[in-house]
Amino acid sequence: MTTIKDLAGIVGVSHSTVARALNDHPAITPAVKARVRAAAEAHGYIANAAARALRVQSGALVGFVVPDIEENDMAAMAKAIAECVNATGRQLVVACSGDAPERELAHVRALVGARAAALVLMPSENPLPETLALLGRLPTVQLVRRVAALAAEAFVFDDEAGIQEATAHLLALGHRRIGYVGGSETVSTGAARLAGYRRALREAGLAEDPALVSTVAPHGPAAAGAFRLLFEAARPSAIVLGGPRITLGAAEAVAELRLNVPGELSLVGFGDRAWMRWWGPGLSTVALPARELAQACGSHLVDLLRAVPRQGEAEGQAHAGALAPGLMLRGSTAPPLRGATAPPLRGATAPPPAGQAARKVPRPRPG
Amino acid sequence: MTTIKDLAGIVGVSHSTVARALNDHPAITPAVKARVRAAAEAHGYIANAAARALRVQSGALVGFVVPDIEENDMAAMAKAIAECVNATGRQLVVACSGDAPERELAHVRALVGARAAALVLMPSENPLPETLALLGRLPTVQLVRRVAALAAEAFVFDDEAGIQEATAHLLALGHRRIGYVGGSETVSTGAARLAGYRRALREAGLAEDPALVSTVAPHGPAAAGAFRLLFEAARPSAIVLGGPRITLGAAEAVAELRLNVPGELSLVGFGDRAWMRWWGPGLSTVALPARELAQACGSHLVDLLRAVPRQGEAEGQAHAGALAPGLMLRGSTAPPLRGATAPPLRGATAPPPAGQAARKVPRPRPG
DNA sequence: CTGAAAGCGCTAACAT
DNA sequence: ATGTTAGCGCTTTCAG
Numbered sequence: 001m002t003t004i005k006d007l008a009g010i011v012g013v014s015h016s017t018v019a020r021a022l023n024d025h026p027a028i029t030p031a032v033k034a035r036v037r038a039a040a041e042a043h044g045y046i047a048n049a050a051a052r053a054l055r056v057q058s059g060a061l062v063g064f065v066v067p068d069i070e071e072n073d074m075a076a077m078a079k080a081i082a083e084c085v086n087a088t089g090r091q092l093v094v095a096c097s098g099d100a101p102e103r104e105l106a107h108v109r110a111l112v113g114a115r116a117a118a119l120v121l122m123p124s125e126n127p128l129p130e131t132l133a134l135l136g137r138l139p140t141v142q143l144v145r146r147v148a149a150l151a152a153e154a155f156v157f158d159d160e161a162g163i164q165e166a167t168a169h170l171l172a173l174g175h176r177r178i179g180y181v182g183g184s185e186t187v188s189t190g191a192a193r194l195a196g197y198r199r200a201l202r203e204a205g206l207a208e209d210p211a212l213v214s215t216v217a218p219h220g221p222a223a224a225g226a227f228r229l230l231f232e233a234a235r236p237s238a239i240v241l242g243g244p245r246i247t248l249g250a251a252e253a254v255a256e257l258r259l260n261v262p263g264e265l266s267l268v269g270f271g272d273r274a275w276m277r278w279w280g281p282g283l284s285t286v287a288l289p290a291r292e293l294a295q296a297c298g299s300h301l302v303d304l305l306r307a308v309p310r311q312g313e314a315e316g317q318a319h320a321g322a323l324a325p326g327l328m329l330r331g332s333t334a335p336p337l338r339g340a341t342a343p344p345l346r347g348a349t350a351p352p353p354a355g356q357a358a359r360k361v362p363r364p365r366p367g
Numbered sequence: 368m369t370t371i372k373d374l375a376g377i378v379g380v381s382h383s384t385v386a387r388a389l390n391d392h393p394a395i396t397p398a399v400k401a402r403v404r405a406a407a408e409a410h411g412y413i414a415n416a417a418a419r420a421l422r423v424q425s426g427a428l429v430g431f432v433v434p435d436i437e438e439n440d441m442a443a444m445a446k447a448i449a450e451c452v453n454a455t456g457r458q459l460v461v462a463c464s465g466d467a468p469e470r471e472l473a474h475v476r477a478l479v480g481a482r483a484a485a486l487v488l489m490p491s492e493n494p495l496p497e498t499l500a501l502l503g504r505l506p507t508v509q510l511v512r513r514v515a516a517l518a519a520e521a522f523v524f525d526d527e528a529g530i531q532e533a534t535a536h537l538l539a540l541g542h543r544r545i546g547y548v549g550g551s552e553t554v555s556t557g558a559a560r561l562a563g564y565r566r567a568l569r570e571a572g573l574a575e576d577p578a579l580v581s582t583v584a585p586h587g588p589a590a591a592g593a594f595r596l597l598f599e600a601a602r603p604s605a606i607v608l609g610g611p612r613i614t615l616g617a618a619e620a621v622a623e624l625r626l627n628v629p630g631e632l633s634l635v636g637f638g639d640r641a642w643m644r645w646w647g648p649g650l651s652t653v654a655l656p657a658r659e660l661a662q663a664c665g666s667h668l669v670d671l672l673r674a675v676p677r678q679g680e681a682e683g684q685a686h687a688g689a690l691a692p693g694l695m696l697r698g699s700t701a702p703p704l705r706g707a708t709a710p711p712l713r714g715a716t717a718p719p720p721a722g723q724a725a726r727k728v729p730r731p732r733p734g
Numbered sequence: 735c736t737g738a739a740a741g742c743g744c745t746a747a748c749a750t
Numbered sequence: 751a752t753g754t755t756a757g758c759g760c761t762t763t764c765a766g
Binding site for chain 1: 411413414415416417418420421426427428435436437441442443445446449450453456458459460461462463474476477478479480481482500501615618622640641642644645646647
């Protein structure tokens with residue numbers, strides 16, 4: 001590998017001059033810069049990032065530590081954030097914790113060891129104290145979940161608003177026995193979503209029936225089981241789903257139970273996937289602005305990093321806070337069968353405006 | 368940050384003894400090792416990866432350069448490969464090239480600068496010569512596509528076999544006008560898939576009708592358009608899809624055209640997604656063993672790297688070569704309407720064995 | 735404007 | 751078995 005010393009020998013200047021020329025130092029003659037650059041080009045010089053990192057005590061890496069890069073829209077978010085950090089000459093290291101605190105710690109530790117410039121973290125349910133301590137050492141932002149013990153600002157969806165809206169929609173349709181199956185309350189997202197469900201009920205003056213809510217580990221099969229149980233035991237006329245994996249499981253369960261949606265049961269999913277347009281009558285869902293969130297997170301990140309700029313700096317106006325999901329209406333919700341008998345609601349829960357963000361895609365007629 | 372020198376001062380030994388103790392050098396007294404480790408633990412020592420990389424001339428990073436981490440099963444593959452490299456104490460850097468040769472080069476260059484230990488690359492359609500030259504500098508494996516100009520071994524699907532099998536299945540059902548819409552022949556996957564289609568035809572003694580094949584940029588809308596065009600102009604009784612994005616586009620087109628599948632048209636998709644079980648009658652598809660491929664790739668990678676082992680070494684029997692996809696039969700294929708009039712085929716294209724890998728999932732009855 | 739020199743934290747001879 | 755020493759390639763004072 002060519003080094004600045006090699007180039008120095010070739011051009012006939014000192015290695016520090018080469019370094020300055022390459023870094024576009026103002027106090028170097030344009031002529032010298034040109035000669036140095038030509039030599040660098042000619043010999044395929046590539047700066048040694050390790051040496052630089054050692055010297056400046058901060059590397060060109062940004063960590064992306066999440067439970068699972070396959071889940072939710074993590075891949076999309078990784079891409080968006082990578083784009084941001086690439087624009088500042090840095091690179092994104094992805095690490096999957098599998099929601100295991102020890103793996104999370106191991107990755108954070110490795111990233112600290114690699115002198116990562118910053119970290120974006122979707123925290124596990126219960127980060128170890130040691131992890132938290134490490135996180136204090138470098139600029140960190142939380143991504144989809146928020147952990148109170150962590151000072152770092154968080155870029156999250158407004159889960160509560162999303163589920164609240166979904167539940168209110170069902171309420172407005174005349175449903176009174178609305179079920180909720182979602183993830184555990186021990187993570188911020190699970191808690192917020194359940195809170196949204198409860199708020200909608202409360203605002204409609206309805207009491208919560210514990211039999212109608214089920215929180216469960218966010219795995220397909222578990223969710224399918226919980227869904228089935230809740231449906232058969234409590235016989236709701238509608239169900240709100242509180243997570244992407246929950247939604248997947250529910251879709252399976254609906255298929256197995258051969259449920260008529262929305263005839264027998266109205267359904268609102270969580271997250272937005274292409275298949276939801278083709279699924280049965282089309283699955284209404286709480287659509288998450290994942291790319292937007294990631295973009296916001298990414299540009300905030302480059303702001304944090306601007307103090308130590310590299311290559312082609314990108315400017316971005318950062319703003320933390322929660323992004324509101326939108327309710328995407330398709331064919332899976334309708335008034336309940338005996339909707340006419342539903343007592344009127346108190347408050348301003350008018351029926352939803354027609355055509356609101358609705359998109360309906362015809363599906364193939366099965367042969 | 369605590370350094371080995373700090374620890375040396377604390378324990379009362381030289382910094383090289385500390386280094387040896389930490390690296391479990393055999394010539395260090397267990398007692399000293401224990402004291403050093405205790406001190407390291409107590410002070411939260413984390414080794415500086417940059418310094419180590421600078422010294423040993425090779426870092427703990429592995430690059431993962433692909434067109435788009437959202438597409439295909441790249442996220443799943445990234446996860447599988449990350450797991451492998453993590454097991455050797457290394458970290459995965461993901462980089463999206465967007466299939467743009469310059470971005471690909473930029474990423475490879477950065478990775479070389481970071482002294483990445485190895486690279487897994489899904490090459491763009493036409494890597495720049497400079498990229499190819501750089502790739503010679505570090506252990507590289509190609510992932511899903513294969514570029515002839517690259518010496519590196521490749522882990523790819525047996526695309527030709529997959530499409531061939533799909534086409535043969537349709538042939539066996541009695542179809543004679545079978546269409547193909549796939550990606551460009553300029554990438555290895557596109558070429559292999561088209562070759563599979565052609566081979567099936569040839570083996571059945573059928574001539575190819577150019578009107579029945581269409582290659583197109585692998586984007587949803589473009590694919591939908593090409594699909595529609597081919598269907599309306601050539602009126603095939605079945606169509607084979609040559610890519611995941613093509614399949615997505617075709618699904619859209621089928622919905623728009625309100626096609627009766629498999630009544631009017633039999634269809635075989637490419638790639639396997641959950642929605643395919645719920646789509647119309649269930650979409651038969653060429654299922655790709657993505658995780659297996661990535662696992663093979665990953666364990667081969669650690670083999671390449673074993674010469675420079677780190678932490679908890681993982682053993683793996685590497686083997687390059689093409690992994691065969693499996694045909695996943697669902698409800699989207701059936702004999703053609705006028706199938707009885709189809710001339711018998713020459714050769715051993717018997718009807719498919721009943722129940723072959725078939726999985727049928729009931730779907731919700733639309734309300 | 736450019737050169738000389740120091741040093742980032744670590745590893746690996748080469749001494750003891 | 752442990753200490754001494756010399757760099758890895760780069761940035762960055764400090765001199766000239």
